[in-house]
Amino acid sequence: MSPETLHQFKTIGEIQSCIARADTLGQALREGLAIFVRECKAEAAIIWRADNAEVPTLRPMFWVGPEDLTSRSHVLGEGAPGRVFATQKSERRLAFAADPDPATQADFETIDIKSMACVPASGKTSNLGCLQVINKTDGGYFTDDDVDVLEIMAMSAAIALEDNEKFAAPWTPSRAIIEARGITREFQNGDDVTRVLKGVNLNVYDGELLVVLGESGCGKSTFLNIIGGMDRATSGSFTFEGKEMSQTTQAELTEYRRKNIGFIFQSYNLMPNLTALQNLRLIAELVDDPMDCEDALRLVGLGDRMGSYPSQLSGGQQQRVSIARALVKRPKLIFADEPTAALDYTTSIDVLSALEEVVHAGTTLVMVTHNEEITRMADRVVRFRNGYTHEVTVNRHPVHATDLVW
Known part of the structure; x- marks a missing residue:
């Protein structure tokens, strides 16, 4: 043979x-x-x-x-x-x-x-x-x-x-609200240049739950920061609702973030001397048409903890406050970077259930995670490898957050 x-x-x-x-x-x-x-x-x-x-x-x-x-x-x-x-x-x-x-x-x-x-x-x-x-x-x-x-x-x-x-219903995308083409990002350290992103081509579609995975250092968080207006690409371009964003001024990027983007991070970044409700009101004052702060807290299951300070809340409750804080802006997109990494299983499911409700209400969510199980609730899963998008999966069988097990 x-x-x-x-x-x-x-x-x-x-x-x-x-x-x-x-x-x-x-x-x-x-x-x-x-x-x-x-x-x-x-x-x-x-x-x-x-x-x-x-x-x-x-x-x-x-x-x-x-x-x-x-x-x-x-x-x-x-x-x-x-x-x-x-x-x-x-x-x-x-x-x-x-x-x-x-x-x-x-x-x-x-x-x-x-x-x-x-x-x-x-x-x-x-x-x-x-x-x-x-x-x-x-x-x-x-x-x-x-x-x-x-x-x-x-x-x-x-x-x-x-x-x-045979009878699985296909997910089909709506309009693309973010279109990224050829995105690269290099970091200079003396004479050394580290290429984190090497040419990423990816759309984000209105109303989807997009999960991004990849090993540490593959560029997934860097990509999130670029399309979220917190960092600039070395080369390439991205558009938001058809508007080119790569060459905008710093003031225009600030306005883009303020009006359109909500951020949720692994660290909750709450003001410790303000109650949950006051943390939301601080953000609500920055936008023209905020969501009612009390309604936002009720949406994430904290209607009875509005007067609590962060130190009086569990980690999962603090993360839900950060979700409500992102919602108050009525953003078109929410970017969540490892939102459950510091939480135990039960608390993670509570937080993911709250995010699931956010998507069902019509907000687009892009979530970076290392947790493979979370991909089961996504509409699409993108895997980064060595600075590129390596695999994309359209999920024909998305499950509820409460069905996840790890």
């Missing part, structure tokens, strides 16, 4: 073991695709999932790569995913250099397609979507053996878990 064939069988075995352990199609395909990306050195890989409409539309459910594909979709026959779903036949365009396809290239802003394959994911009784891979990180091309592995993975996952996924 040749080394190439042995590697192929090993990869298939790993993927099938991962599918056997999975509870949902999403989990099976995400973990299986991660193995494929690693073993076959793919630059980008996308799971396209069909909705349940009479004429299905394919939307991205999970992807690895440098672009934010959240708002992309394909109807039957449109683009490689639409063609593959319509015909249920794989497309193997393994070397584009001699035969470019402008229609496929137009689907991507930042990826120059050199090699591509797209395969159907079909169960026993229904067609669920397709898988697409683009380019190899070593500059080579996908092989027929690579695509064979992809086909086996897609078929195995779809057949094994078809019934679990």
Whole structure:
């Protein structure tokens, strides 16, 4: 048996073991695709999932790569995913250099397609979507053996878990209120330059709960500070509701933060000599149309603690005061950086339940966390790695905060 064939069988075995352990199609395909990306050195890989409409539309459910594909979709026959779903036949365009396809290239802003394959994911009784891979990180091309592995993975996952996924309602994005393109951030220390962000492309959509994960130092908090107007990118740009923010003055950034952004941090940053209600009123005086401070405290379950000072409140209660303080501004976005890191499990669930109510009331929430379990309540999950957005997952089964366990 040749080394190439042995590697192929090993990869298939790993993927099938991962599918056997999975509870949902999403989990099976995400973990299986991660193995494929690693073993076959793919630059980008996308799971396209069909909705349940009479004429299905394919939307991205999970992807690895440098672009934010959240708002992309394909109807039957449109683009490689639409063609593959319509015909249920794989497309193997393994070397584009001699035969470019402008229609496929137009689907991507930042990826120059050199090699591509797209395969159907079909169960026993229904067609669920397709898988697409683009380019190899070593500059080579996908092989027929690579695509064979992809086909086996897609078929195995779809057949094994078809019934679990058949009726899952897809989340679809509304308008993008933040659009970030090519965001970099460098820090100079003498002659040394540390590149924390290396070219982030990401949208934030109105009304979503977006969870951002990644190891320490990967750039997630730095990115939050940039789109929150507390730091400036070294290069790249971001817009807020269509307005370019990268070249604004410091006074304009202050106004942007004051009118549109609420912040929640791991440290509560409450004024110790003011009651919970007074802490909120201090912020309310800074904005034109504040929410009623007492209503904000009731919303987070502190209607009976308005007159308490921070020292008289538990850590979870102080964090809920900080959530109410952010709400008083009626912000369009709330940025929460590790809001439960210093809290025990029961208190964390109380705080996450309060944040869940904030999102249900119509506010957009972007939360940075190290806690993998919290991703289960998100609409989307973005994983940062080495200064880039590495993976994005659209969650088809978001749960309530009270369902989280760790």
